[in-house]
Amino acid sequence: MSAAKVGASPWRVGGDGRVSGLQQYVADVHLPGELHAKLVTLPVARARILGIDTSAAAQVPGVRVVVTAADLPQPVPRYGPQFNDRPVLAVGETKYHGEPVAAVAADSKDAAEMAAHLVRVQYEELPAVFTLAAALDPAAPLVQDPALRPGDPLAATNVMRVHRVGWGDVDAERADLVIENSYSFPAVTHFAIEPHAFIAAPDGDGIDVWSTIQHPYWLQRILSRIFELPLSRVRVIAPDPGGGFGGKQQIKYEPVVAFMALRVGRPVRLVLTLEETFQAVRRAAAEVHVRTGVRSDGTLAFQDITADYLIGAYVDIADRVVNKGSYVAAGPYRMPAARIVARGVLSHTVPSTAFRGFGNPQVNWAVESNLDDAARALDIDRLEFRLRNLARKGEAFIPWDTPADGDWQQTVRRAGELIGWGTPRQRGHGRGIAIGIKSGPTTGLSYSTVRLLGDGSVIVLAGTSDMGQGARTVFAQIAAQELGASLDRVTVVMGDTAIVPYDAQTSASRSTVLMGNSVLKACRSIQAQLRTMAAVLNGVAEELIAVDSGVVRLPDRELTVLEVLRAGLGPLGGELIGNGETRKDAEPEHPLQGSPAFFEFNCTAVEASVDEGTGDVAIVRHVTVSDVGRAINPLQVRMQDEGAAIMGLGHTLMEHYIYDETGRVRNLGAVDYRIPTSMDLPLELHSEFVENADGPGPYGAKGMSEGALLCVSAALAAAVREATGAVVRDLPLSPERVWRALRERDRERAQGRDER
Amino acid sequence: MVDMLSVVMTVNGRRRTLEVAVNRTLLDVLREDLELTGTKECCDAGECGACTVLVNGLALDSCLMLAVEADGAEVSTVEGLAKDGKLSPLQQAFLDKGAVQCGFCTPGQLMAAQALLAANPHPTLDEVHEGLSGNLCRCACYLQITEAVLAVAEGAHE
C-alpha cells in the first residue's frame, strides 16, 4: 500500500472487503430466528381501500404476522423527514403505484411471497394526477388531506410550497434581448445496485435496526418518536450502503418492519426487489420556464425563472430539494436582477427524494441551455459569454450570500482548453460547454472521536456513511497524516449509533468538510495532549513544543509520536482520546436556513456527433473540471467526478419513468429502464480538478461529487445543436427524440426555403 | 411441497453436497445454504450482472439458473479468487486502479473479468467494454474497472 499522506491515493479503506466479497451489506446480515418480510401493494396508481382480508395469507405455513393499517396504533403513526405525512401503511387510500397496504413476515422468503399474494384487498381505483398539468388543474383531486396542513392556504391545492428568491427588479432591468423558452426534465430513479434493505430486531426493551440508510441518526430520531423509545434504546446499524446517491438518505420502510419485529418478538428482514426500489425513490421531474435578459455588450441583465417540480404523494425531502435546487438557479454569474419562483407540486406518484444534485440538475438544464440561446442570439462565443459574466472570486452572485469561493474562471478556461474550444471541428461534430453550481451544506453538525492507542495505531469514530464515495479513506488519511500512523494502522468505525458519536447526515457533499474537520480537530486535540506529555517528560515549556504529522519537535531534537506516547502513558498503558465537533448553526431568516458552507462548481464540455438517420448521439470527448479546493485523495476525486459524469449521461440520454394512461409505472426494473453500461461511455472521458486550497475543509478542501453531474445535459444538447442544428428542450435525448428534432429542423429549413 | 433434489457441486474447489428445493436459484443457494454472500442480488432478471459467477468456467447470471442445474458443475465465486489470504492480481488491480466504489457490483465485475481474461488474455479496450457490459455499475467506475482489467492483461500485476 502506498503512502497514506493527504494528497496521495492509497488503496481504498474497506476496499479489501469489497473485492473479496467478505464485506457485509445489510442483505448479507442474518440473525438467528429471523423472519422474512414482503410488502403488499396494489397494481394501480391510486385506490380507495374498501377492505383487506388477511385470513388466507395468515394461514400459509410459516407466516407469523400479517399487518395492515388497522393492526397499527391508532391513529396510524405518520413520519417523514420534513413533515409527518407518510403513514406506516396506507390509510384508507393508496396514493401511488407501489404504496404498501400490508406487510407479511414469515419463516421463509417463499412463504412470505405466497402469503403476500394471498392478501385480498378490496379496492376502488381512483383517478390519479401524475403530470404537472393534471396536478395543477383546479379540478384536480387533492393528493394530500388538507387537514395535514391546517391554516395553509395552499392546502386546498396540490402545490406543497412556493419558494421565491430574487433581487433587483427584473421588470425594470434594461435588456436588449430577451430569450424565453421552456424545458423539461424527466423523473428518473437512483438504481443503486444494492436495493434498500432493512432488518429490525427487538433488543431488551429497545430495538436494533439495520438499514441501508445514509442518515443513521436521523432515522434513529424518527424511530425513537414513533416507537416512543429513548434514543439510547434505539440502535441503528448502518453498514456501508451499496450506492446511495441520495436515495438512501431518508427513512423508508423501517417503521413497518420494526412494528412486525416488535409484534412477533423476532428479527424481521425486508430486502426490496429492484422494482420495489423504483417504487420507493426517484428524482423530481420538472418543467422550467426561463426568460433571460441580455445586453448587446454581452452582459447578463436578468433571469426570470419559474420551476415546477413534480414531487410525489408524500413530501419526503422534496420540499427542501425544490428550495435548495432553485436557490442558485440564476447561476454563478454577475446578475443585476433575478426572480426565481419554484414550486413543489404533489402528485400520485412515488415520493421523490434527494438525488445527487438535489434539485439543481433540473434548473441547470434549462438555464444553461437558455444561456446558449442567448449567446447565439448575440452572436457571442458561448464560452466567452460565460467567462465574461462569471462572478469573480470573492464576489457575491446572490447579493446577501456566500460569495464565489473559487477562481471559477480558471475551471472554465481549463475545460475549454481540454475540449479544444475554438479549434477546428471535424465535419458533423459539435461542441457544448456548460457550468454547474450547487450549494454545499447550509447547516450541519458532525462529531468525531479519535483514539490514539498505546501502540500508535488509531481508531477513528465518524458517523458518516461511506456508500462508495470513499469517506472512510479520507478520514483515515487525515488521521494518518496528523498522528503519523501508517494507513494500515488506522481503523475507521462508522455506522452504529450506539458506538459512534452523532453526525447529522451524509448529504450535500459535506463529509470531507464537516466530518473531515471534526476528525482533524480531534487529532489536533490529541496533538495538544502529546505536547503536554512531551513538556512534562522533558521539562520543557509547552509553548516551545510543536506536534505535526507524527513528529514531536522539541527545541533541541525531534521525537516520534510513538516514542512520546509510550513514555507518557507509562506502565499502565492507555490511550489518548480526542474529540472534534464541527457545527454550522441554522440562520432561521435565511431562505435556506443557512448560507452555503461552500459551493460545488463544475464546468463540463462535450464534443459529439449525431447519426442523422437514427438520432444516435456519439460522444467523442467529454471533459469535466471541478473546483475542489484540495484533493485529499486524488484518485477518489477522479472516480467521483467520472462517476457523476456518466450518471449524468443517464438522464441525458436514456433514463425516464414511463407511465401508462392511469399513472402506473410501466418500466419497473432493469429490462425497460436503461442506465449506462460500459458500452455507453464517451469515446474519451477526462476529468481534472482545480486545487487552490480555498475551501473550508481540511487542508483547504471543499466538498465534491455532485458537481460533475449538474450540467452534463446542457453541454451535450449544445453539442448536438452545433453538430446538427437540432434543438431539444426535453430530456432524455433518446435517439428517437433527437431524430424528431432533426426532422423538425428539416421542416423548418424547407419552410425557410419555401418562404424565400 | 416442493421437490428436493440432491446436488453435488464443486464450489471454489471444494466439493459440496446439498439437498435443495428444485425451485431455488443458484444465487439463493450460494448465498443462503453455502453462506457465500459475496455474490450479490439486484435485478433478478439477468440484466445487471451483480450475481455473476463462473460455472464450468463460463460467466453467467446465477439468478437465472436453478441450483439443480449446477449439479456436477464447478462453480467459482468471488470468495474463491484470493488464495491463502492473498488477493488475486485482478483483485489487487481493482484496488490499485480505484475500480471499487460502493463495491456492490464488484464481485460480479471480478468474475466477469476473470472469465474474459481466461478466454482472451489480451483483450482490446472494446473487448473489455463488451465483455463487461453485462455488469452494471451505478457508481460508474467503468473507466477504472477497464484500466484494472487491461493492467492485468498486460501482465502488470503478476
Place this chain on the structure above:
Amino acid sequence: MQPFSYERPATLAAAVALLAAHGPDARVLAGGTDLMLGLRSGSEKPSVVVDIKHIADLSPGIREEAGAVAIGATTVMSDLAGNALIRRYFRALAEAAAIVGSVQIRNRATLAGNICNASPAADTAPPLLVYGAVVVAAGPRGTRHIPISEFFVESGVTTLGRGELVTGIELPLPSRRTGAVHLRRTRRRGHDLASVTLCCSVDEGGVAKLAYGSVGPRPVLFIDDTGTLADPAAAHEAKARVLEGMFAGASPSKRSMRASPEYRLAMLRVLGWRALQTAIDRLAEERTHG
C-alpha cells in the same frame, strides 16, 4: 419462487413423453434466460419444468452434415457467435447471436430457446429467415422439419404441437455466394431489446432477401428475385419501390415502451437501406476474396 416439479430426462423419447403428457403445464428448460423471468414474475406457471440438457441422444454442438449446418438444441449464443462454420457461411446469424443480451446471457441462451420463445423482436429470427433455416422437432408422432417461415405465429406462439421438442436447427449451405448483415435499433449501445431488428442478404444470382422483426406480431421475410435490390447500379427509385413493398405490412405496436410506431417505421427504412448496401458490399468482398 413458485413451486414446480423438475424433470431431467436422459433420452429424447422420455422428454417427448413428458411434454406430451403435460402439454401446456410443462415448460422446457434449456438456457433458462426467458423461462426464469417468467417463473419469477408468475407469467409462467408450469407444474413441471423439463431440463433438456442431459438428453444423451440430443446431438450437441454445430456440425456440417449433408449439405447443411446442424445446430443442436442446446447450443448457446456464445458458441454460435464464435463458431467458424457459422461465421463463414451465416455471418449475419453470428452477428445477431453476438448481441443477444450480455456475455452472461449468451453463455446460457440457446438458439432453439430463442426461437421457441417467439418474441417478435428475437434478433436471431431475421437471419434464420434469410438463411432459410429448418427447425427439426421431435414429437409423439415422429420428427418434423418445419421451415422457419412457418414456425412463428405471434408473440410467444409457434407452430409446435403438443409434446413437440425442437432438437435442432438446420441451415442449408448456401449454393451461391452471399453477402448478408444483421442490424438493429436499440435505446443504448449496451445490451438491449431491439425496436427494429433486420437482416438483409444478396447473392450472386441477384436474389435479395430482407427479414425484419419487432414491427409486427412475428418476424417476416421478403424476397426480391427481380434482381433490382441486388443490383448496385439499379436506380434508387426502383429499389425504393421494392423496399417499400416489403415494408408496407409492418405494424409496430402502439403500446411499446421502446419506441413509437412512427420512429420504428422510419428506422425500418433507414436500416433497410443501410443493410442492403452493406450486403451488396459484402457480396462484392466475397467475390473478390471468397
